[in-house]
Amino acid sequence: MSEQTLTKQADEKFCSSCGAIIKIIAEICPKCGVRNARPTASKNKTTVLLLCLFLGCFGVHRFYVGKTGSGIAQLFTLGGIGIWALIDLVMIITDKFTDANGNTL
Numbered sequence: 001m002s003e004q005t006l007t008k009q010a011d012e013k014f015c016s017s018c019g020a021i022i023k024i025i026a027e028i029c030p031k032c033g034v035r036n037a038r039p040t041a042s043k044n045k046t047t048v049l050l051l052c053l054f055l056g057c058f059g060v061h062r063f064y065v066g067k068t069g070s071g072i073a074q075l076f077t078l079g080g081i082g083i084w085a086l087i088d089l090v091m092i093i094t095d096k097f098t099d100a101n102g103n104t105l
Contacts, residue, residue, distance in 0.1 A: 015034065
């Protein structure tokens, strides 16, 4: 048998059970079927919620989680006249809001 080295890409990780290379966003390893935990954001959900609640029209919560492009868009449109900020508020409360890397808060 030839020795094989395992190299992973930036969007991949090793399975916690079998060590196979899987995508970071994969919840279940396709080789062994073990559920792998999704990475969580390093930002505090309560902080994001409060920023959205009080400064959502200025997009401050989006700057905080690293979404600068949409933060600037919210800043210039006043949070989509409040609608965009309201949608973000609901997404934060229902745990659907993610940071710039796609990690849940």
